[in-house]
Amino acid sequence: MNPNRRHLLLGASAGMVAGAFARSALAAPRTLPQDADTASLRPGEPGADYQPVITPNGTALPFRIVDGHKVFHLIAGDVEHEFAPGLRAHCYGFNGRVHGPTIEAVEGDRVRIYVTNRLSVPTSIHWHGLVLPNGMDGVGGLTQRPIGPGETFLYQFPLRQHGTYMYHSHHDEMAQMAMGLMGLFVIHPRVPAEPPPERDYAYLLSEWKIAVGARRPDPNEMMDFNVLTLNARTAPGTEHLLARVGERVRLRIGNLSAMSHHPIHLHGHNFHITATDGGIVPPGARWPEVTALVPTGSTRDFEFTANEPGDWPLHCHMTHHVMTQMGHGLPILEGTDPSLFDEALERAVPAYAAMGSGMGHGMGDMSTMPGMPAMPGMPNSGAAQAATPTALVPPNQLAMVGTRGPFGFITMGGMFTVLKVRHSLPEGQAVGWYEHPKGTVATRARTMDLERDGIDL
Numbered sequence: 001m002n003p004n005r006r007h008l009l010l011g012a013s014a015g016m017v018a019g020a021f022a023r024s025a026l027a028a029p030r031t032l033p034q035d036a037d038t039a040s041l042r043p044g045e046p047g048a049d050y051q052p053v054i055t056p057n058g059t060a061l062p063f064r065i066v067d068g069h070k071v072f073h074l075i076a077g078d079v080e081h082e083f084a085p086g087l088r089a090h091c092y093g094f095n096g097r098v099h100g101p102t103i104e105a106v107e108g109d110r111v112r113i114y115v116t117n118r119l120s121v122p123t124s125i126h127w128h129g130l131v132l133p134n135g136m137d138g139v140g141g142l143t144q145r146p147i148g149p150g151e152t153f154l155y156q157f158p159l160r161q162h163g164t165y166m167y168h169s170h171h172d173e174m175a176q177m178a179m180g181l182m183g184l185f186v187i188h189p190r191v192p193a194e195p196p197p198e199r200d201y202a203y204l205l206s207e208w209k210i211a212v213g214a215r216r217p218d219p220n221e222m223m224d225f226n227v228l229t230l231n232a233r234t235a236p237g238t239e240h241l242l243a244r245v246g247e248r249v250r251l252r253i254g255n256l257s258a259m260s261h262h263p264i265h266l267h268g269h270n271f272h273i274t275a276t277d278g279g280i281v282p283p284g285a286r287w288p289e290v291t292a293l294v295p296t297g298s299t300r301d302f303e304f305t306a307n308e309p310g311d312w313p314l315h316c317h318m319t320h321h322v323m324t325q326m327g328h329g330l331p332i333l334e335g336t337d338p339s340l341f342d343e344a345l346e347r348a349v350p351a352y353a354a355m356g357s358g359m360g361h362g363m364g365d366m367s368t369m370p371g372m373p374a375m376p377g378m379p380n381s382g383a384a385q386a387a388t389p390t391a392l393v394p395p396n397q398l399a400m401v402g403t404r405g406p407f408g409f410i411t412m413g414g415m416f417t418v419l420k421v422r423h424s425l426p427e428g429q430a431v432g433w434y435e436h437p438k439g440t441v442a443t444r445a446r447t448m449d450l451e452r453d454g455i456d457l
């Protein structure tokens with residue numbers, strides 16, 4: 001439709017402001033003018049005006065509507081957070097969660113967000129990517145005085161844009177963000193320029209340093225982060241994603257890691273980046289990818305059609321970001337004779353000999369070896385757990401890599417989850433591992449195949 005005609009139609013049906021939305025949606029960046037008449041719009045309601053996003057392992061922040069305003073309340077405080085079964089730490093969060101709940105609203109909504117500080121230190125909350133009055137930007141010392149312990153501040157502004165944004169502490173940033181003070185802020189379009197996807201998932205990436213056995217993240221760490229998270233969970237504690245074959249899927253991915261950019265990789269599909277927190281990427285400017293970098297301090301909206309059934313990894317492609325609490329001080333083990341290590345360990349730890357030993361040549365094998373202090377726990381790995389003498393397991397730590405999969409051990413942990421694409425997804429039923437059609441799984445080559453293709457072993 002020609003933009004002018006679209007403008008006229010919308011203007012006649014929903015007021016001139018809606019016309020401005022439609023026009024703004026066709027160009028990037030799109031932002032309502034400062035004097036837009038948002039008061040004439042009713043607050044957007046979930047279900048009626050937008051399909052809520054799913055925040056895996058997370059939740060949405062409740063709101064109420066008062067005098068045409070959408071009212072939210074964030075409460076910053078100490079939270080005992082579980083990163084995955086076996087690893088907990090004392091963090092900072094909002095409303096009892098790490099990270100905070102996802103704020104969800106509609107372009108044109110006028111929001112009032114109360115922020116209560118129940119921490120023992122001053123804080124301030126910045127609305128990352130939002131275009132708003134300067135005094136609402138939440139930068140401690142620059143645009144407001146910090147929110148003291150026990151105080152409640154009110155932020156209020158109209159939402160003049162739509163997309164995937166974030167909120168985070170902007171006071172003593174290094175310490176408070178390292179402790180978890182952040183969340184997602186999703187704004188749906190008032191008049192979508194493109195059909196919304198069937199599945200709309202939202203992720204916030206972050207990174208932590210939690211020394212083995214420690215009870216608090218270490219905010220002073222600058223390089224050696226050892227807990228890499230999707231929505232503050234690390235694999236195997238990350239929920240899996242679901243999609244039916246043929247469905248359009250959006251992955252909103254924000255990154256508020258202290259020091260890292262994350263190249264996020266999806267198997268089995270290709271996708272386009274349709275938007276950043278700076279605006280919509282015009283359709284003609286998008287290109288296909290299978291991995292896209294999400295720099296720290298930014299968001300990217302990935303969109304694709306789930307057209308390949310299976311269990312597909314979604315993970316950061318930095319190999320040390322799909323590990324947890326890795327020991328970087330290990331000697332080089334590749335190419336070594338593990339029997340020497342076994343003998344030494346058996347002398348030092350008699351229980352190890354009793355279990356049977358067998359040092360492998362890489363992390364994958366090490367992860368399944370019971371009794372290695374760096375790799376106990378292994379949730380979902382019942383046999384190995386049962387064989388691990390608890391005296392050898394320091395409390396509160398995770399396996400360095402992975403969890404049990406349908407074919408053995410999956411040697412990825414950290415920033416890793418699985419997209420399960422199925423032809424049918426019965427409501428309310430757990431979705432197990434993919435059942436591969438006969439003959440479609442790689443297996444040991446048969447002699448007849450080797451002979452047919454002239455492979456000489």
Ligand SMILES: [Cu+2]
Pocket residue numbers: 228260261262263316317318321415
């Ligand atoms: Cu990464």
